[in-house]
Amino acid sequence: MxxxxxxxxxxxxxxxxxxxxxxxxxxxxxxxxxxxxxxxxDVTVLDPLGTTAYPTRNHxxxxxxxxxxxxxxxxxQPQLAEGHTVEDDGKRWIFTLRDGPTFHDGEKIRAxxxxxxxxxxxxxxxxxxxxxxxxxxxxxxxDRRFEIRLKRPFGLMLDALGKASSYPCFIYxxxxxxxxxxxxxxxxxxSGPYQMVANERVSGSQIVYRRYDKYVPTPVGKVSMxxxxxxxxxxxxxxxxxxxxxxxxAAMQAGEVDWWxxxxxxxxxxxxxxxxxxxxxxxxxxxxxxxxxxHLQPPFDDPAVRRALLKAIQQSDFMAAVSGDDRKLxxxxxxxxxxxxxLVNDAALEALxxxxxxxxxxxxxxxxxxxxxxxxxxxATDVSNQNALMSVGVDVLQKVGFKVEDATSDxxxxxxxxxxxxxxxxxGWNALIALFSGMEFSTPAGHLLLRANGANAWFGWPxxxxxxxxxxxxxxxxxxxxxxxxxxxxQTQAFQDVPYIPLGQYFVDSAYKKGLTDIRKGIPLPLNVRxx
Numbered sequence: 087m088x089x090x091x092x093x094x095x096x097x098x099x100x101x102x103x104x105x106x107x108x109x110x111x112x113x114x115x116x117x118x119x120x121x122x123x124x125x126x127x128d129v130t131v132l133d134p135l136g137t138t139a140y141p142t143r144n145h146x147x148x149x150x151x152x153x154x155x156x157x158x159x160x161x162x163q164p165q166l167a168e169g170h171t172v173e174d175d176g177k178r179w180i181f182t183l184r185d186g187p188t189f190h191d192g193e194k195i196r197a198x199x200x201x202x203x204x205x206x207x208x209x210x211x212x213x214x215x216x217x218x219x220x221x222x223x224x225x226x227x228x229d230r231r232f233e234i235r236l237k238r239p240f241g242l243m244l245d246a247l248g249k250a251s252s253y254p255c256f257i258y259x260x261x262x263x264x265x266x267x268x269x270x271x272x273x274x275x276x277s278g279p280y281q282m283v284a285n286e287r288v289s290g291s292q293i294v295y296r297r298y299d300k301y302v303p304t305p306v307g308k309v310s311m312x313x314x315x316x317x318x319x320x321x322x323x324x325x326x327x328x329x330x331x332x333x334x335x336a337a338m339q340a341g342e343v344d345w346w347x348x349x350x351x352x353x354x355x356x357x358x359x360x361x362x363x364x365x366x367x368x369x370x371x372x373x374x375x376x377x378x379x380x381h382l383q384p385p386f387d388d389p390a391v392r393r394a395l396l397k398a399i400q401q402s403d404f405m406a407a408v409s410g411d412d413r414k415l416x417x418x419x420x421x422x423x424x425x426x427x428x429l430v431n432d433a434a435l436e437a438l439x440x441x442x443x444x445x446x447x448x449x450x451x452x453x454x455x456x457x458x459x460x461x462x463x464x465x466a467t468d469v470s471n472q473n474a475l476m477s478v479g480v481d482v483l484q485k486v487g488f489k490v491e492d493a494t495s496d497x498x499x500x501x502x503x504x505x506x507x508x509x510x511x512x513x514g515w516n517a518l519i520a521l522f523s524g525m526e527f528s529t530p531a532g533h534l535l536l537r538a539n540g541a542n543a544w545f546g547w548p549x550x551x552x553x554x555x556x557x558x559x560x561x562x563x564x565x566x567x568x569x570x571x572x573x574x575x576x577q578t579q580a581f582q583d584v585p586y587i588p589l590g591q592y593f594v595d596s597a598y599k600k601g602l603t604d605i606r607k608g609i610p611l612p613l614n615v616r617x618x
Contacts, residue, residue, distance in 0.1 A: 119321040123612050124334050126348040127469050128327040129293050130498035132282070135210045136270030137501055138252045138534065138544070140523075144347075147312055147611055148295055148323070149190075149276035150256035153181065153200065154248030155312035158608040160525075162244035163307035163314065166195060166257055166277065168230075176239030177222075183230045186302040189259050190276045197226035202263030204234075204247070204255060210267050211253040212537055213246035216561055242531055242561070250312045250609060251526050252534055279303070279318040279613060290498070295323040311608030319604075319616040329468035329496070338363055338597050345598040347610045350470045351409040357597050364602075365595040368610045371524030372417075374424055375404060375475050375589040376535055378520045381548045383509055385456035385488070386516060392584035393437075394450035398486050400442045401590040407474040409592040416592040422536060422580045424524035424591050428566060429573035434581040438588065447486045461488040462510035464518040466500045475519045475589065483517065504545045518545070524591060525608070529569075530560045530576060535586045548585040 125144065131137040134146035154162040168184045187195045201224050208214035208221075222235040234243070247255050257277050265271050274282040280295035287293050303315035326343060328334045335353045337343045339360050349357060349365065357363050377399070379386035386392055401418035409415040419439045423430045451457050461483055465476040483490045493515070495503070500518070508514040520535060527533045536557065537543045538550035556576045563569045596610045603618040 118617070120324060121320040121322070121345065121612055121615065122324045122326055122343040124328055124337070124343055124346040125325050127466075127497045128290055129325070130289070130501055131270055132272055132274055133270030134256055135207065135253055135267045138522075139497075139501060140251075143251055143254065144609070144611055145282075145293070146254060146256055147250075147278065147316075147609070147613065148280040149274055149278045149282055150258065151187070151277045151316070152248055152254055152256055152312065153183075154244050155307070155314070156245065156248045156250055157308055157310035157313035159310075160245065161313070162248040163304075165248070165304050165313075165316075166200070170244075176241070177236040179234045179236075179243055180227070181232055181234075184302070184304070185230060187277065188300055188302075190274075190281045190298055191259070192300070193259065194229070195257060195277055196229045196260075197232040199260045199263065200257050201226050201232050202260045203257045206258070206263045206265070206267050207253065207255045209542075211246070211249075211255070212532055212534055213242065213249060214253070214255070215537075215539070215542060216240075216531075216558070217243070217246055240561075245531065248312075249532060251523060252532065254312075279316045280323060290496075291327050293325045293327075295325075297321050309604070309606060309614055311606065312611070315614075317614045319614070320612075323612060331470045338599075341599065344602060345596065345610075345612060345615075347596055348471070349595045349597045351412070351415050351592075351594065354595060362600045363597050364600055365597055366605060367593060368596050368605065368607060369523055369525070370593075370607075371426055371528070372424065372591045372593045373471075374420070374522050374524055374527055374591050375408065375471075376520045376522070377479055377587040377589055378518050378535065378544075378546045379584070379586065380514065380516050380546050381585075382507055383514060383516060385451070385454075385459045385461065388454055388456060389583060390454045391451055391456050392587075393582070394447050394454065395482075395486060396437045396447075396581070396584065396587060397450065398442060398444050398447035398482050399438060399587055399589070401438060401588070403482075404475055404478050405590040405592055407478045408471050409594075416590055418590045420588050420591045422527075422533075422577045422588060423529075423573060424527055426524060427528035429529060429570060431570070431574045431577055433574040433577040435577075437581045444482075444485050451486055451488075457487045459488055460491065460510065461516045462491045462493050462514070464500050464503060464515050465492055465494045466497045466519075467494050468496045471521060471594075472497070472500075472519050475521075479517065479519065507547070519589075520544075520586065523609075530557045530573070536576065536580065538583065538585050543585075546586065548583065550579070550583040550585065552579050553583060553585065 125141045129141045129145045153167040155165045168182045170181045208218045226232045279301045281298045283294040297318040307314035405416035466472040506514045534544045538548040538553040540549035560572045601618045604614045
């Protein structure tokens with residue numbers, strides 16, 4: 087696939103595209119207290135339990151806080167929690183909240199808020215779904231203390247409550263936490279360092295945050311990932327949604343924005359030469375690209391068809407499309423755990439690493455009676471990496487004999503449509519690209535795409551009792567060596583059931599102005615950052 091070519095005169099592009107950052111009313115002194123950030127896509131859903139999309143995750147970390155927060159070494163540290171005790175052989179956890187933190191409406195954060203928030207979070211999150219059947223009771227003891235009583239121990243309790251990505255356990259006011267998690271709320275009353283300015287939100291263009299002056303950061307911990315004190319050094323944050331990467335690059339070069347979250351690899355050389363721009367690999371775990379198939383609808387409801395499609399997947403084609411020919415920027419021969427994971431293994435990997443054979447895939451699909459069937463591929467063209475990857479995906483699906491509808495749309499439309507379980511001709515879908523940080527897939531605990539619990543699984547809804555049984559065994563494994571053996575079994579089973587198809591692992595930089603300091607590692611999150 088040909089990569090996008092970029093002409094050096096990029097600085098003129100904002101005028102060509104019609105996008106402008108000109109703000110004559112903003113005085114230079116006021117600009118010094120404002121940070122302008124380009125997120126990878128718009129924040130189309132405000133409720134962090136309403137989607138796993140990373141713009142919403144990052145919005146969540148701006149506006150809400152968690153009880154604990156993991157650092158870049160995945161060690162949980164206190165945030166809203168002052169501490170905890172564990173009794174009864176690991177079956178009784180008692181948590182104490184810090185005295186002082188308040189919600190953005192001025193109300194104190196209480197134990198009942200934490201209890202309600204945990205109960206709302208558990209059905210949505212992979213950790214929470216594992217914790218839920220082990221819970222005997224969760225209840226407030228007083229305004230600052232609550233307990234979780236378990237039927238059997240859950241050693242990853244703090245990891246679960248302090249996770250950084252994909253449904254973090256944020257603490258909401260009780261009245262919001264009592265809202266059905268399948269019905270996202272649209273009003274933001276946070277517990278974190280920034281307040282969303284609702285009347286300045288422009289869908290598809292801008293979301294604005296203002297510092298919450300009464301926020302009380304945790305006094306302990308190393309600042310890393312989402313751990314340690316969260317400090318709001320800017321009075322105001324403006325997130326500028328710019329679908330066109332060339333326009334974003336031009337804005338960085340011209341100094342019209344301060345930080346661009348995700349830089350496409352073909353624009354990286356341009357910004358390397360920019361005198362006042364720093365390129366930084368903030369998330370060293372990379373991004374995992376995945377082809378998610380809908381298990382509810384033909385043709386991918388048939389595991390034989392999903393296995394046949396594996397024969398046609400050349401990971402290097404997908405990686406070159408998204409990251410170019412420089413192999414330092416991507417890796418192929420990636421299975422169901424990323425490079426860098428303690429559980430990475432080669433079990434059954436020949437399904438993806440052996441010589442590719444489009445004709446064999448086409449024949450196997452025809453033999454299963456699914457040749458020439460219609461397939462709807464959801465294709466977000468306003469997110470560059472999504473666009474590049476699905477362009478290759480559509481080509482592969484066509485080559486193996488499907489009648490492909492390339493359902494192009496913006497990102498927000500894709501997020502809405504992927505929830506639809508109906509047949510594709512009634513608004514549903516068959517295939518989409520799913521991008522997740524490598525840190526999320528390093529173990530089965532947070533690995534959303536390996537969940538195969540049917541209706542409660544991530545979009546695509548795979549159902550594999552064997553995969554679920556192996557995942558449960560992982561949680562009860564006594565040591566790393568046992569976990570590694572289970573991980574091999576999980577990967578072997580995954581290549582049989584094919585809950586999704588791994589497409590490779592790539593690494594992307596953030597770009598920010600020289601002079602910005604105190605950038606958190608692990609997630610490109612504009613907290614703690616200041617002008618040097």
